[in-house]
Amino acid sequence: MDLDNLLSEADPARHTEIDDADSHRATALYRRIVGTPPSRGGGGVPTKAPRRGAAHLRMRSRGQTVQMLPRLSVTAAVAVAVVVAAAFGLVAFAGGSRAPHNTLADGVAKPSAPARSSASPRPSPTRSQPASLNQAGPVLDALAAVAAGRPPTSLVPGPGQYLYVLDIELKGAPPGGGTSMPCGSVIRQEWLASDGSGRQVGYSPGCGGNENRFAQSWKKIGNAIDFNYLAWQGLPTQPAALEAAIVQRFEGGNANNAITFLLATGVLNFTAPPAVRSALFKMLATMPGVHYLGKVTDPLGRTGDTIGLNQYAIHNHYAKHLGNIVVIFDPKTSQVLDETPMPPSRRIHLPKQMPPWLAPFMYIKTGIVNSVKATPPGTSKLLKKIPYRHWV
Amino acid sequence: MPDSDPSWEHREQRFSSLYREHYRSVRAYAVRRIEAEADAADVVADVFVTAWRRLPEVPDPPADLLWLYGVARRVVAGKRRSARRMRNLIARLQATAAPASTVTGDQVTDRVLDAVARLRPAEREAIALVHWEQLSHAEAAQVLGCSVNAVAIRVHRARAGLRQALAEPEPAPQDARNVYVAAVSDSRQASEG
Numbered sequence: 234m235d236l237d238n239l240l241s242e243a244d245p246a247r248h249t250e251i252d253d254a255d256s257h258r259a260t261a262l263y264r265r266i267v268g269t270p271p272s273r274g275g276g277g278v279p280t281k282a283p284r285r286g287a288a289h290l291r292m293r294s295r296g297q298t299v300q301m302l303p304r305l306s307v308t309a310a311v312a313v314a315v316v317v318a319a320a321f322g323l324v325a326f327a328g329g330s331r332a333p334h335n336t337l338a339d340g341v342a343k344p345s346a347p348a349r350s351s352a353s354p355r356p357s358p359t360r361s362q363p364a365s366l367n368q369a370g371p372v373l374d375a376l377a378a379v380a381a382g383r384p385p386t387s388l389v390p391g392p393g394q395y396l397y398v399l400d401i402e403l404k405g406a407p408p409g410g411g412t413s414m415p416c417g418s419v420i421r422q423e424w425l426a427s428d429g430s431g432r433q434v435g436y437s438p439g440c441g442g443n444e445n446r447f448a449q450s451w452k453k454i455g456n457a458i459d460f461n462y463l464a465w466q467g468l469p470t471q472p473a474a475l476e477a478a479i480v481q482r483f484e485g486g487n488a489n490n491a492i493t494f495l496l497a498t499g500v501l502n503f504t505a506p507p508a509v510r511s512a513l514f515k516m517l518a519t520m521p522g523v524h525y526l527g528k529v530t531d532p533l534g535r536t537g538d539t540i541g542l543n544q545y546a547i548h549n550h551y552a553k554h555l556g557n558i559v560v561i562f563d564p565k566t567s568q569v570l571d572e573t574p575m576p577p578s579r580r581i582h583l584p585k586q587m588p589p590w591l592a593p594f595m596y597i598k599t600g601i602v603n604s605v606k607a608t609p610p611g612t613s614k615l616l617k618k619i620p621y622r623h624w625v
Numbered sequence: 626m627p628d629s630d631p632s633w634e635h636r637e638q639r640f641s642s643l644y645r646e647h648y649r650s651v652r653a654y655a656v657r658r659i660e661a662e663a664d665a666a667d668v669v670a671d672v673f674v675t676a677w678r679r680l681p682e683v684p685d686p687p688a689d690l691l692w693l694y695g696v697a698r699r700v701v702a703g704k705r706r707s708a709r710r711m712r713n714l715i716a717r718l719q720a721t722a723a724p725a726s727t728v729t730g731d732q733v734t735d736r737v738l739d740a741v742a743r744l745r746p747a748e749r750e751a752i753a754l755v756h757w758e759q760l761s762h763a764e765a766a767q768v769l770g771c772s773v774n775a776v777a778i779r780v781h782r783a784r785a786g787l788r789q790a791l792a793e794p795e796p797a798p799q800d801a802r803n804v805y806v807a808a809v810s811d812s813r814q815a816s817e818g
Binding site for chain 1: 637640641644645646648649652653656657666669670673674677681682684733734737738741752756757770784787788791
């Protein structure tokens with residue numbers, strides 16, 4: 234028998250039953266991805282599924298990843314979490330393609346969030362109703378004050394413009410394996426236009442002399458990206474009303490702390506006006522389960538205030554899993570610096586210096602540029618400063 | 626949100642088509658590289674979640690399958706890192722317990738899998754893509770992010786290595802599938818092209 238035949242005979246897939254896309258398992262997975270509970274409907278991959286908000290999509294993928302955690306080691310969980318971390322930054326683009334601009338006002342009119350604090354907070358640790366604040370309240374109030382004082386910015390690209398995002402996605406090497414950054418971690422630049430077209434270049438250092446660079450671009454595919462999908466401009470600036478609006482708009486009227494937290498943190502640095510961003514921080518300050526984890530320095534040497542939400546549960550029939558999410562904010566600008574999903578645990582333990590193997594998703598720079606190859610001022614210098622060699 | 630939102634319908638139709646067309650291929654890819662059934666299923670899930678999330682980036686057919694393989698390759702890499710740690714634990718457990726039930730094939734298949742497992746990771750992935758996923762060298766290069774020449778060289782070396790390994794005297798019997806998975810797990814992703 235020649236080598237080709239031997240290889241064909243030895244193909245592991247020949248000795249395993251490979252199910253079709255119509256199988257029960259494949260159908261269930263499909264529905265989990267697009268947001269349809271598996272307990273409804275019959276077999277087969279549906280051609281149409283109920284739609285949900287962008288945040289729900291993000292939680293779906295997050296929930297799915299969290300679902301794996303009990304089977305994996307902590308390292309594996311961290312590695313898996315990177316996929317989730319990417320969702321934080323990128324679903325804002327990909328998931329935003331189908332959300333309308335103008336549905337938020339309805340949510341404002343019908344606040345249905347469960348009773349969290351409706352007190353009107355003032356950024357002071359000596360407030361008269363300290364019970365309404367969570368443990369991270371004072372820090373979040375301070376961030377709210379910083380956010381309120383920031384100049385308005387918009388990262389919504391107009392015609393001929395692109396949203397530029399420079400980020401680093403660490404993959405999380407095992408803690409016992411030194412500080413090596415495994416192949417697959419990516420320093421990535423993306424240019425995204427609102428018509429759906431864009432370009433991406435990336436670089437994966439640390440691939441054992443086989444450093445991987447990639448570049449791809451794509452044209453408009455009829456699936457325009459709605460950068461305004463959160464409609465920040467129309468959101469209320471009073472924290473309780475803001476929370477009610479978010480719950481109504483994105484959580485189907487049933488408050489889900491995880492989704493609220495993700496909306497309030499993951500997209501903060503994109504398009505929200507200062508008053509709304511400030512209100513988001515105030516809203517977080519009263520949300521149950523939000524903890525302050527102290528000052529933490531990320532692998533890039535950036536130190537910020539770290540907020541965690543632990544034991545978040547995803548409502549629905551199939552995604553009741555617990556997990557933690559940690560976000561580092563720059564105290565000077567209130568912008569999010571890093572997002573790091575963590576495996577489930579009762580307490581989140583973070584070292585003062587976040588090691589690369591914790592696999593944070595690090596935001597480096599964002600901006601609006603006029604060409605698909607242009608970068609905001611100072612980006613080249615910034616790229617040179619990235620100490621990726623230390624992670625190799 | 627209006628039910629007739631065309632962008633949503635377009636998005637889901639596209640994903641549905643992608644899923645129907647390539648679910649089996651992605652699943653086979655995972656099964657070829659991940660032994661644990663649950664982990665292989667997780668790989669498939671991760672790949673399609675990524676595809677759904679980044680649908681605008683998924684190229685049109687036939688390059689869409691290559692894009693999925695590229696995602697799968699990275700997802701599998703993450704699994705292997707954890708598998709390596711898990712394997713150490715299992716090895717310790719097996720020292721004091723009866724061997725776990727294993728997947729065994731016939732002797733020839735075992736020898737081939739054993740030989741494939743002993744290839745260098747980059748060569749192993751190249752020959753797997755070409756022979757098992759049945760990609761052309763150009764397509765494999767796209768998945769691996771390297772040149773067509775590099776794929777050709779890796780495949781050539783892999784075939785030479787396999788011929789040499791299969792010409793050697795038969796080693797002591799062992800479960801080749803386990804050797805294959807262990808070797809795959811041990812491979813530093815850093816050396817995967």
